[in-house]
Amino acid sequence: xxxxxxxxxxxxxxxxxxxxxxxxxxxxxxxxxxxxxxxxxxxxxxxxxxxxxxxxxxxxxxxxxxxxxxxxxxxxxxxxxxxxxxxxxxxxxxxxxxxxxxxxxxxxxxxxxxxxxxxxxx
Amino acid sequence: xxxxxxxxxxxxxxxxxxxxxxxxxxxxxxxxxxxxxxxxxxxxxxxxxxxxxxxxxxxxxxxxxxxxxxxxxxxxxxxxxxxxxxxxxxxxxxxxxxxxxxxxxxxxxxxxxxxxxxxxxx
Numbered sequence: 001x002x003x004x005x006x007x008x009x010x011x012x013x014x015x016x017x018x019x020x021x022x023x024x025x026x027x028x029x030x031x032x033x034x035x036x037x038x039x040x041x042x043x044x045x046x047x048x049x050x051x052x053x054x055x056x057x058x059x060x061x062x063x064x065x066x067x068x069x070x071x072x073x074x075x076x077x078x079x080x081x082x083x084x085x086x087x088x089x090x091x092x093x094x095x096x097x098x099x100x101x102x103x104x105x106x107x108x109x110x111x112x113x114x115x116x117x118x119x120x121x122x
Numbered sequence: 123x124x125x126x127x128x129x130x131x132x133x134x135x136x137x138x139x140x141x142x143x144x145x146x147x148x149x150x151x152x153x154x155x156x157x158x159x160x161x162x163x164x165x166x167x168x169x170x171x172x173x174x175x176x177x178x179x180x181x182x183x184x185x186x187x188x189x190x191x192x193x194x195x196x197x198x199x200x201x202x203x204x205x206x207x208x209x210x211x212x213x214x215x216x217x218x219x220x221x222x223x224x225x226x227x228x229x230x231x232x233x234x235x236x237x238x239x240x241x242x243x244x
Contacts, residue, residue, distance in 0.1 A: 006135050007146050007157070013128050024129050024148065028220075029162040035129070040151040042218065047190065067189040068169065068218075096164065096190075098150075 010119035016111045019102055023112065025086075025119035032090050032122050034083065035098035036112055043100025044069030046076070048083040050092045059088050067096075078104060082113055090122035132241035138233045141224055145234065147208075147241035154212050154244050156205065157220035158234055165222025166191030168198070170205040172214045181210050189218075200226060204235055212244035 009026040019038050026033040035042060045068035050060040062084050064076040083095040101108065131148040141160050148155040157164060167190035172182040184206050186198040205217040223230065 007133055007144050007159075007162070009131060009133070009146070011129055011131070022129050024131070026146070028157070028159070028164045031164045033164065035150070037129075037150070040129070042150045042153045042155065045189070045218075067167070096167075 008121040010121050012115050012118050014111065014115055016108050017103060017105075019108075021101075021108075021112065021115070023115040023119055025116060025121050027090075027121040031094055031096045032086055033096045033098075034086065034116060036082065036116075037098065037100045038102045039100045041100040042068070042098035044075055044098070046079040046083075046097045046099060047094060048079050048087060048097060049094040050087055060092060062087065074104070075099065078109065081109060082116065085113070086116060086122065089120075093122070130243040132243050134237050134240050136233065136237055138230050139225060139227075141230075143223075143230075143234065143237070145237040145241055147238060147243045149212075149243040153216055153218045154208055155218045155220075156208065156238060158204065158238075159220065159222045160224045161222045163222040164190070164220040166197055166220070168201040168205075168219045168221060169216060170201055170209060170219060171216040172209055182214060184209065196226070197221065200231065203231060204238065207235070208238060208244065211242075215244070 011024040013022050024035045047065045049063045064079045083097050087095050133146040135144050144159050146157045169187045171185045186201045209217050
């Protein structure tokens with residue numbers, strides 16, 4: 001019998017456009033937990049769940065739900081943008097995402113996605 | 123200006139009554155995030171928030187809310203039992219708790235609380 005592994009977690013830090021940015025990724029069997037923060041906060045907590053009943057050959061669609069914090073339309077867009085590829089790479093596991101960014105520009109989102117890739121725990 | 127610290131996280135593993143048990147504690151400025159798991163899952167996600175308008179000299183009362191998973195009365199009891207002291211020690215910060223235990227006996231809860239104390243990040 002394999003020993004049960006301890007929870008895997010990786011984190012990284014980077015300065016994007018002068019703003020300190022932290023990424024923490026933790027693997028659970030039923031969720032990938034990711035925090036992206038420029039405030040040191042968990043921030044808005046969003047679940048990104050693959051929809052098993054929809055989607056096409058490129059993969060399932062994803063449903064986003066704000067669990068904690070302000071429920072704003074852009075939050076859902078950002079959450080899908082940064083977390084969909086993680087869900088797909090992790091065997092369609094849902095993602096739990098804590099999001100508190102000062103800057104939501106395309107450049108920041110691109111760098112943040114690269115930071116997530118460097119913290120691959122799935 | 124102090125450099126912003128990287129997110130602090132500690133974890134520990136223990137075998138309680140033959141069951142492998144993992145605890146992960148992570149500090150955010152607005153939440154302490156704790157996962158207690160015997161399944162490797164995030165499990166039921168509960169927020170434990172001190173109520174600023176109630177309570178007496180022994181400290182504020184706490185409100186529990188299930189954000190993900192089954193909303194069962196005992197979940198609220200366990201969540202308050204293991205997380206209230208963390209919230210109090212962490213300057214009345216709210217706690218975000220992932221709970222997936224196979225065994226909810228008093229003995230397990232006591233050991234789990236000791237494990238949380240050994241992962242103090244607040």
